[in-house]
Amino acid sequence: MALTIDELKVLIQTDEHRxxxxxxxxxxxxxxxxxxxxxxxxxxxxxxxxxxxxSLKILGQQVTDNTQREIAQALxxxxxxxxxxxxxxxxxxxPDHKVIAMHFDGWAWGMVPYTYHGCPYYKVESTTKEMxxxxxxERLRRSKPxxxxxxxxxxxxxxxxxxxxxxxxxVVRLGVERGRLSELALTEPIGDVLGKWxxxxxxxxxxxxxxxxxxDTGMYTQFTxxxxxxxxxxxxxxxxxxxxxxNIFVLLNEAMNFFRKHLNMHGKIVxxxxxxxxxxxxxxxxxxxxxxxxxxxxxxxxxxxxxAIYDDRIxxxxxxxxxxxxxxxxxxxxxxxxxxxxxxxxxxxSTTYIENWGSGVKxxxxxxxxxxxxAPTWSIxxxxxxxxxxxxxxxxxxxxxxxxxxxxxxxxTQDGxxxxTQDGxxxxTQxxxxxxxxxxQIRENPQIxxxxxxxxxxxxxxxxxxxxAKMPHIRYVGSGYSGHxxxxxxx
Numbered sequence: 001m002a003l004t005i006d007e008l009k010v011l012i013q014t015d016e017h018r019x020x021x022x023x024x025x026x027x028x029x030x031x032x033x034x035x036x037x038x039x040x041x042x043x044x045x046x047x048x049x050x051x052x053x054x055s056l057k058i059l060g061q062q063v064t065d066n067t068q069r070e071i072a073q074a075l076x077x078x079x080x081x082x083x084x085x086x087x088x089x090x091x092x093x094x095p096d097h098k099v100i101a102m103h104f105d106g107w108a109w110g111m112v113p114y115t116y117h118g119c120p121y122y123k124v125e126s127t128t129k130e131m132x133x134x135x136x137x138e139r140l141r142r143s144k145p146x147x148x149x150x151x152x153x154x155x156x157x158x159x160x161x162x163x164x165x166x167x168x169x170x171v172v173r174l175g176v177e178r179g180r181l182s183e184l185a186l187t188e189p190i191g192d193v194l195g196k197w198x199x200x201x202x203x204x205x206x207x208x209x210x211x212x213x214x215x216d217t218g219m220y221t222q223f224t225x226x227x228x229x230x231x232x233x234x235x236x237x238x239x240x241x242x243x244x245x246x247n248i249f250v251l252l253n254e255a256m257n258f259f260r261k262h263l264n265m266h267g268k269i270v271x272x273x274x275x276x277x278x279x280x281x282x283x284x285x286x287x288x289x290x291x292x293x294x295x296x297x298x299x300x301x302x303x304x305x306x307x308a309i310y311d312d313r314i315x316x317x318x319x320x321x322x323x324x325x326x327x328x329x330x331x332x333x334x335x336x337x338x339x340x341x342x343x344x345x346x347x348x349x350s351t352t353y354i355e356n357w358g359s360g361v362k363x364x365x366x367x368x369x370x371x372x373x374x375a376p377t378w379s380i381x382x383x384x385x386x387x388x389x390x391x392x393x394x395x396x397x398x399x400x401x402x403x404x405x406x407x408x409x410x411x412x413t414q415d416g417x418x419x420x421t422q423d424g425x426x427x428x429t430q431x432x433x434x435x436x437x438x439x440x441q442i443r444e445n446p447q448i449x450x451x452x453x454x455x456x457x458x459x460x461x462x463x464x465x466x467x468x469a470k471m472p473h474i475r476y477v478g479s480g481y482s483g484h485x486x487x488x489x490x491x
Contacts, residue, residue: 019045044106060097
């Protein structure tokens, strides 16, 4: 249905914006086509000739056969070709003058990027700009993954002997045990297993297979991970600095070992067993590292994944981008998965290293919530996607406080009386639990006060003082707030 003058007035009633470009005449046809290309590569929009951009006055212009040929010729320089209906709207108070309007549909994920005279354009608010090379290449890669995707290119290694057969068998066994792979995979030749995962071309492994299972990193500089523990909250001084190399599974293991080495360990009593865990949930950290390994841009060979531990936070930086549909602001909301490396993601899923596609962020947040620590934040910084976990303040996390409270509440009331049976068996066990907890807190923080211990355990101050008084191996040195606790050898 043809555009009417009233519809046109509604369309142009505001100034130019992300989806509206106004030109006075087709004398600006070239600039108009740049905007049209930008619409095609962004969210779509209207290109209108015959409107004064400043006053928004409808002027129109005379349209001849030559005008129509020039428009058709200009549109022919758009690649890929577009089928656009050109609207000619009569201007009521200007006979023989028409407004020329064209609507261009927006870009959809997986489409090739558009170019005009070989150059791609896109919209930044109301401004038309040349598309950055990395954005153009990423869209081209997504539109033709078999041709451009790094993970689908043949590896530098000539055959599958470069891969770790023992590792492949191990992850296959895990996939079979968890019900995601057929038991037949346990006895199939390695070449057949890799073939079903589409990780080979003939006898040669693809880059995806090398990233997952290589025994030798060779010339692949992107199979490196930077690990650092910094002193304080900046990068001026480090306590530990490492560079590790290996396939995805090796790097994951090295990252988790580094977390265990440098993060505080907390614990709770379950029955008579002490359950210990990291201050930031290991499952959340593991998921974040897996996401980085799975979705990084491996074609950026000069960049590596980095893990930095500071006094107040943990940062996991991944050379890559977020899909257009996902931003640092909405990533915590439910979303569909857009794996950057689908072949790698499929292997990690079928061997249960990752769960449902698109559920990684949800799993991270649930793990943090379970332990009572803050959920991480996501940001973009210089070509890296950065996940930041804030480290809990020194002491116990919320769930530890609850666990201690549950473990000792029956052992002592707010006024210091004891519960349990008359022979003291139950009370004695709970007394020992509280004693051990107090000792652990003092060891971790010699400056802690009895008031803080009472608040953390939700016990009465008298109860805490009474427990400390009957532990002769714990003594207070100094006076007032300048003093500190010492834990002596019990012998």
